[in-house]
Amino acid sequence: MDALFIMLLAFVGYLxxxxxxxxxxxxxxxxxxxxxxxxxxxxxDGVDFVPTKKEVIFGHHxxxxxxxxxxxxxxxxxxxxxxxxxxxxxxxxIVMGAVHDFGALIISMRNQGKSVSEYTSKxxxxxxxxxxxxxxxxxxxxITAIFGLVIAVIFAMYPGSVLPVWLEIPIAxxxxxxxxxxxASVLPWSIVAVAVMYLTVWWGASAPxxxxxxxxxxxxGTWTLILLTYAFFASVLPVTTLLQPRDFINSxxxxxxxxxxxxxxxxxxxxxxxxxxxxxxxxSPEAAPSMWPFLFITIACGAISGFHSxxxxxxxxKQIANEKDSLFVGYGGMLTESSLSMLxxxxxxxxxxxxxxxxxxxxxxxxxxxxxxxxxWTAAAGLGSKISAFVVGAANMMESFGMPHAIAxxxxxxxxxxxxxxxxxxxTRVQRYVLSxxxxxxxxxxxxxxxxxxxxxxxxxxxxxFATGASGKGALTLWPLFGAVNQVLAALVLTVITLxxxxxxxxxxxxxxxxxxxxxxxxxxxLVINQGMYMKQGNVLLQIINGLVLVIAAWVVxxxxxxxxxxxGGTPAPAVDxxx
Amino acid sequence: xxxxxAEDPRRFFFFMGKxxxxxxxxxxxxxxxxxxxxxxxxxxSLDPAHNQADIFDRPFSGRPQTVGERVRVxxxxxxxxxxxxxxxxxxxVRRAYTYQSAFNLDHWLDVLHDSPGIEEYAMILAxxxxxxxxxxxxxxxxxMPPTGLAMKFLRLPRLSLRWLTHLENLRQEIxxxxxxxxxxxxxxxxxxxxxxxxxxxxxxxxxxxxxxxFENPVATRIHLVFNPDQLSIRESGRICEGxxxxxxxxxxxxxxxxxxxxxxxxxxxxxxxxxxxxxSLSDCPLIGLSALHxxxxxxxxxxxxxx
Amino acid sequence: xxxxxxxxxxxxxxxxxxQVARAxxxxxxxxxxxxxxxIFALLTLGAFTGLPSPPMQLTLELLPLMExxxxxxxEKVDTASDPLAELFSTLNVx
Numbered sequence: 001m002d003a004l005f006i007m008l009l010a011f012v013g014y015l016x017x018x019x020x021x022x023x024x025x026x027x028x029x030x031x032x033x034x035x036x037x038x039x040x041x042x043x044x045d046g047v048d049f050v051p052t053k054k055e056v057i058f059g060h061h062x063x064x065x066x067x068x069x070x071x072x073x074x075x076x077x078x079x080x081x082x083x084x085x086x087x088x089x090x091x092x093x094i095v096m097g098a099v100h101d102f103g104a105l106i107i108s109m110r111n112q113g114k115s116v117s118e119y120t121s122k123x124x125x126x127x128x129x130x131x132x133x134x135x136x137x138x139x140x141x142x143i144t145a146i147f148g149l150v151i152a153v154i155f156a157m158y159p160g161s162v163l164p165v166w167l168e169i170p171i172a173x174x175x176x177x178x179x180x181x182x183x184a185s186v187l188p189w190s191i192v193a194v195a196v197m198y199l200t201v202w203w204g205a206s207a208p209x210x211x212x213x214x215x216x217x218x219x220x221g222t223w224t225l226i227l228l229t230y231a232f233f234a235s236v237l238p239v240t241t242l243l244q245p246r247d248f249i250n251s252x253x254x255x256x257x258x259x260x261x262x263x264x265x266x267x268x269x270x271x272x273x274x275x276x277x278x279x280x281x282x283x284s285p286e287a288a289p290s291m292w293p294f295l296f297i298t299i300a301c302g303a304i305s306g307f308h309s310x311x312x313x314x315x316x317x318k319q320i321a322n323e324k325d326s327l328f329v330g331y332g333g334m335l336t337e338s339s340l341s342m343l344x345x346x347x348x349x350x351x352x353x354x355x356x357x358x359x360x361x362x363x364x365x366x367x368x369x370x371x372x373x374x375x376x377w378t379a380a381a382g383l384g385s386k387i388s389a390f391v392v393g394a395a396n397m398m399e400s401f402g403m404p405h406a407i408a409x410x411x412x413x414x415x416x417x418x419x420x421x422x423x424x425x426x427x428t429r430v431q432r433y434v435l436s437x438x439x440x441x442x443x444x445x446x447x448x449x450x451x452x453x454x455x456x457x458x459x460x461x462x463x464x465x466f467a468t469g470a471s472g473k474g475a476l477t478l479w480p481l482f483g484a485v486n487q488v489l490a491a492l493v494l495t496v497i498t499l500x501x502x503x504x505x506x507x508x509x510x511x512x513x514x515x516x517x518x519x520x521x522x523x524x525x526x527l528v529i530n531q532g533m534y535m536k537q538g539n540v541l542l543q544i545i546n547g548l549v550l551v552i553a554a555w556v557v558x559x560x561x562x563x564x565x566x567x568x569g570g571t572p573a574p575a576v577d578x579x580x
Numbered sequence: 581x582x583x584x585x586a587e588d589p590r591r592f593f594f595f596m597g598k599x600x601x602x603x604x605x606x607x608x609x610x611x612x613x614x615x616x617x618x619x620x621x622x623x624x625s626l627d628p629a630h631n632q633a634d635i636f637d638r639p640f641s642g643r644p645q646t647v648g649e650r651v652r653v654x655x656x657x658x659x660x661x662x663x664x665x666x667x668x669x670x671x672x673v674r675r676a677y678t679y680q681s682a683f684n685l686d687h688w689l690d691v692l693h694d695s696p697g698i699e700e701y702a703m704i705l706a707x708x709x710x711x712x713x714x715x716x717x718x719x720x721x722x723x724m725p726p727t728g729l730a731m732k733f734l735r736l737p738r739l740s741l742r743w744l745t746h747l748e749n750l751r752q753e754i755x756x757x758x759x760x761x762x763x764x765x766x767x768x769x770x771x772x773x774x775x776x777x778x779x780x781x782x783x784x785x786x787x788x789x790x791x792x793x794f795e796n797p798v799a800t801r802i803h804l805v806f807n808p809d810q811l812s813i814r815e816s817g818r819i820c821e822g823x824x825x826x827x828x829x830x831x832x833x834x835x836x837x838x839x840x841x842x843x844x845x846x847x848x849x850x851x852x853x854x855x856x857x858x859x860s861l862s863d864c865p866l867i868g869l870s871a872l873h874x875x876x877x878x879x880x881x882x883x884x885x886x887x
Numbered sequence: 888x889x890x891x892x893x894x895x896x897x898x899x900x901x902x903x904x905x906q907v908a909r910a911x912x913x914x915x916x917x918x919x920x921x922x923x924x925x926i927f928a929l930l931t932l933g934a935f936t937g938l939p940s941p942p943m944q945l946t947l948e949l950l951p952l953m954e955x956x957x958x959x960x961x962e963k964v965d966t967a968s969d970p971l972a973e974l975f976s977t978l979n980v981x
Binding site for chain 3: 669677698740753757
Binding site: 186251 | 901904908909911912914916917919921
């Protein structure tokens with residue numbers, strides 16, 4: 001019952017925050033006005049700049065920012081207890097994350113829809129473009145390694161999900177063919193595709209595929225190699241062949257999964273004795289990094305995520321028809337994602353209490369069910385255990401309204417794996433462009449060839465994955481690194497928002513400066529601790545990457561402070577076309 | 581277009597060669613020779629040096645002037661054609677662009693007068709103009725500028741076509757994708773016709789026509805005038821290679837000019853399998869119509885290769 | 888009456904969802920088209936920014952039809968924007 005209570009309380013809380021804090025920020029601090037000029041109308045061209053209804057932008061924006069991030073992060077972080085995780089997700093998103101997304105969207109909108117790296121170089125200085133470049137490069141490298149492992153781990157733990165996830169490929173390709181070559185209407189056919197996919201789930205549940213240990217390499221290792229090979233091929237195909245159709249299927253899966261989770265919480269609350277079995281707070285679990293600062297790095301996408309600024313300033317800002325709509329899209333979008341994270345916390349901490357049967361045939365319930373996953377940082381299968389806590393917890397809740405457990409497990413496993421798969425595909429694709437740019441400008445002509453660049457991208461990811469063990473445990477060491485890079489970017493964007501408000505003479509800059517400082521401090525703290533740890537372990541690759549992120553973080557701070565004090569000292573605002 | 585070229589009875593004789601080989605004089609002689617045999621000739625000087633005025637000892641302009649029976653001469657003013665082209669671009673831009681103040685195009689276009697590529701294009705435009713306007717002639721003789729510029733002129737259609745094919749393909753791909761986007765977004769298939777693609781195709785047709793003309797050995801003859809000395813012979817070899825590279829070797833007709841020593845041997849590998857006509861040095865300076873006729877009276881037989 | 892209102896609402900939701908789906912479907916394609924148009928502009932008008940380009944007359948023949956591209960290019964030269972940033976946001980990685 002308390003799970004339902006928490007969920008409802010959180011939803012009410014989000015609504016209140018939206019209406020009170022969000023509106024306040026919008027009207028008083030950013031001074032959004034209905035009659036202000038927006039790029040969607042000023043630069044209207046029927047292609048990029050098109051005034052669009054806020055619901056449509058929201059749908060697009062939300063499905064772009066939601067992914068595996070808001071699921072995996074909280075699933076790991078509840079090791080420190082459900083209260084800190086919940087508080088960070090709830091409060092962090094309201095005061096930091098949503099403000100970050102909101103601000104990024106507004107600034108882009110008021111700068112002719114320019115992307116965040118463009119206006120960052122305007123508000124701070126042009127050198128910051130390199131920061132973006134390097135951050136994105138590192139992030140993509142880490143993502144490709146982690147998400148390959150995530151899927152591998154899911155395959156290893158839930159062999160029933162193997163078949164549906166691979167079958168998604170032909171289904172997506174068929175959908176792509178229908179829509180792009182045959183002119184089929186997108187929405188109805190993508191729904192059909194999702195329905196077909198759920199049929200395969202039912203098939204997969206009865207036909208699990210287990211990967212044996214090959215030549216001493218554990219199953220996860222083999223799967224990782226296979227998945228990275230898939231990423232290689234998928235990312236060189238045209239987007240309309242595989243990637244885009246997968247996106248449609250994923251968006252529907254997201255909505256369905258969220259619906260199932262909410263329904264599950266409701267029904268389970270009344271028909272079972274589901275309760276929070278996780279400890280409220282557990283500041284120093286065994287072998288785990290300490291809660292301060294790692295909680296704030298581990299949960300990125302559910303509370304605040306730098307990468308959202310790229311989406312805000314991508315297509316969304318070019319379509320806002322009325323300045324006031326940006327509240328719904330930017331602020332509202334982030335809060336909705338945060339609510340997904342909150343559902344994850346409930347599933348992992350309460351849903352799991354309904355018990356499950358381990359591979360060894362032991363039946364666990366209540367606290368012991370939770371502890372089996374979270375007794376230590378690397379308990380059982382490392383990252384795998386944390387994800388499975390979510391999958392099992394969610395399946396338990398769904399079972400309460402009649403869904404067979406095995407099917408529910410596969411649905412959730414497939415859900416996480418599909419999103420991770422699309423991210424893997426996209427990240428490899430973008431990384432290829434980044435590497436091409438970087439290396440051809442350094443004189444390596446061979447990188448013009450897309451296969452060479454893609455191969456290097458995939459190989460680098462494989463190196464990183466295997467350097468950490470190519471297993472669930474390894475992925476767990478990488479996750480804080482992923483979070484740290486993401487939060488450095490978030491800190492940078494918050495700094496830009498702060499400078500923007502400062503230059504407009506609004507005292508509201510404090511409201512974004514505090515989150516910026518908070519993120520900087522937490523990120524630095526975590527990076528320094530990690531560096532020490534990697535040095536002790538003697539892992540050179542991780543030391544280098546971590547070190548690089550440290551340098552970038554320091555760079556961000558220095559640039560931000562320089563500009564901050566310059567602005568306070570009276571340097572004029574950036575010249576030319578500041579609309580408002 | 582190709583069939584039109586096949587049906588066009590006119591012939592185009594180009595005379596090119598290193599500076600000083602006597603090509604302008606040879607082209608003037610050729611004009612008189614052919615006119616004497618009943619052909620209506622237009623002698624067009626594309627050479628900025630405008631030697632024809634010196635040879636015929638009278639000024640010429642862009643408007644063809646009658647010189648003797650059935651011979652008309654005109655000199656192309658390159659600057660005039662460059663100006664004409666740039667002004668027309670300026671004009672189109674002014675009419676088409678909405679956001680005028682953003683970009684002072686006039687400034688740019690002044691600089692472009694001497695841009696690489698403009699000279700040969702001006703020549704092409706002039707050539708096409710006369711080709712279109714002068715229908716009542718049998719032969720058009722073209723006194724070409726020195727080798728470098730002449731080769732650029734001959735190469736221009738091919739080079740342009742290479743670029744145009746590439747650009748056209750890119751444009752078609754863009755349109756294909758746009759069509760898909762359009763169809764998905766708005767349910768319709770058709771886009772408005774792409775003016776850029778239209779222009780690319782139009783340009784393609786323009787150059788294709790020229791290329792076909794140049795490569796047609798019946799309609800086009802490229803007379804390479806050279807002298808009996810090492811440098812001239814070496815250069816001719818190179819020009820030959822150059823023409824082969826643009827598939828114009830079948831139109832090549834070498835002419836050895838100022839060959840005073842009859843026994844002078846041409847290296848056999850220079851123009852294998854061909855007999856190269858030789859023109860001998862004239863005793864007196866070939867200035868004025870009567871001097872030209874005089875030379876033809878004596879040595880006319882050597883110019884039978886023109887028939 | 889109530890049933891009618893409900894149906895209207897459902898139709899409204901379907902329409903919104905449909906528009907989202909269409910927008911998603913075209914987003915990446917549109918990015919590709921934009922990139923290709925940029926390349927096309929660079930190829931044909933590159934002379935104005937010092938790039939190797941086709942024979943000048945091809946550029947000039949196309950110039951009257953390419954106002955948008957020209958202005959875009961000049962603007963891009965001015966702000967030194969990076970296409971990668973746009974790429975990141977369009978190909979939603981996370």
